[in-house]
Amino acid sequence: MTTAVAAPPALAARGLTCHFGGLTAVDSVDFELRQGEVLGLIGxxxxxxxTLMNLISGLTSPTSGDVLLGERRLTGLPPHTVTRLGVARTFQVMRPFQGLTVRENVAIGARFGSAGGPGNMRAALAKADDVLDWIGMAPLGRAEISRLTTGERKKLELARALAMDPTVLLLDEVMAGCNPREIGDVMELIRRVNARGVTILLIEHLMKAVMGLCHRVLVLHHGKRIALGTPTEVAEDPAVVEAYLGQRYAESRRKSNA
Ligand SMILES: Nc1ncnc2c1ncn2[C@@H]1O[C@H](COP(=O)(O)OP(=O)(O)O)[C@@H](O)[C@H]1O
Ligand SMILES: [Mg+2]
Structure with missing residues (x-):
């Protein structure tokens, strides 16, 4: 990844802090999202x-610190402006528009997209059909949201974010609740999105996915950054094992590497 190292970061957080009353949810976090990388976010x-993802996407305002997209400060901008600038996200708790079809939901994403998205609903629906086709969901385009399985809803979330033509994509537990086949599908999809040049920040609990997808991993604990490194460095970091991965995961890794 030497080219990625030389380029300026796609996105950076500087001293990012968020208090909720007496609780410090995010505590002086610094990191850079390199152009074209998949950065895992675990803890x-x-x-x-x-909360860190909400601070980046403008859903929550930081108590202090800054978020930069390239040279541009995102801090304080509303979510729709952040989206227009090329940062799209999915939600841990999915929020599809009930009563609309899959393609209509994706079309709404397209209209909120970067550069203003297609001007009219017809163009947005055409864009939605392209995205659904690209991710292999075209047969479900006219299905009602209520008919979808959890895995299909997660892919819909991804499709909606992709319809915004992001340069940076924030994914919050897109594999949670998926069965093993769906997990494989979503991992493959994330690889394909990344191969198109999209920079990705990925919150994920499933370590197999983190190890298989991420170039680097950022670890948070009580709002603080406790590690940032390659998946292997992080998995072997005693502080990360102690706070999150646990002894059993570390031992099973050692055995499978032996
Ligand atoms: N809007 C909010 N108001 C008050 N506390 C919040 C809010 N959002 C999150 N928190 C608290 O901030 C901490 C971090 O939450 P969160 O960012 O959701 O953690 P994670 O995604 O790592 O599980 C938790 O203690 C949570 O209860
Ligand atoms: Mg969460």
Whole structure:
């Protein structure tokens, strides 16, 4: 990844901090998302992962610190502006528009996309059909949301974000609740999106997916960055084993590497 190292970062957080009353959910976090990389974001429940994503996407305002997209400060901008600038996200708790079809949901994503998206609904629907075709969901285009399985809903979330033509994609537990075949599908999809040049920040609990997809991994614990490195470095870091991975995971890794 030497080219990725030389290029300026796609996105950076500087001293990013978020208080909720007396709780510090994100505590002076610094990191850079390199152009074209997949950066994993892991840590125990309540570590501040989703809050960090909310701070980047403009859903939550930081108490202090900054988010930069290239040279541009995103701090304080509303979510729709952040999306227009090329940062799209999925939600841990899915929020599809009930009563609409799959393609209509994706079309709404397209209209909120970078560069303003297609001007009219017909163009947005055409864009939605392209994205659904690209991710292999075209047969479900006219299905009602209520008919979808969890795995299909997760792919719909991804499709909606992709319809925004992001340069940076934030994925919050897109594999949670998926069966093993769906997990394989979503991993393959993330690889294909990344191969198109999209930079990705990926919150994920499933270590197999983290190890298989990520170039580097950022670890949060009680809102603080406790590690940042390659998947192997992070998996072998005693502080990460202690806070999150646990002794059993470390031992099973040692055995499978032996
Ligand atoms: N809107 C909010 N108001 C108050 N506390 C919150 C809010 N959002 C998250 N928190 C708290 O911030 C901490 C971090 O939460 P979160 O970012 O969701 O963690 P993670 O995604 O790593 O599980 C938790 O203690 C959570 O209860
Ligand atoms: Mg979360």
């Amino acid at each position: 125990p429940n309540g570590a501040g992962k989703t």
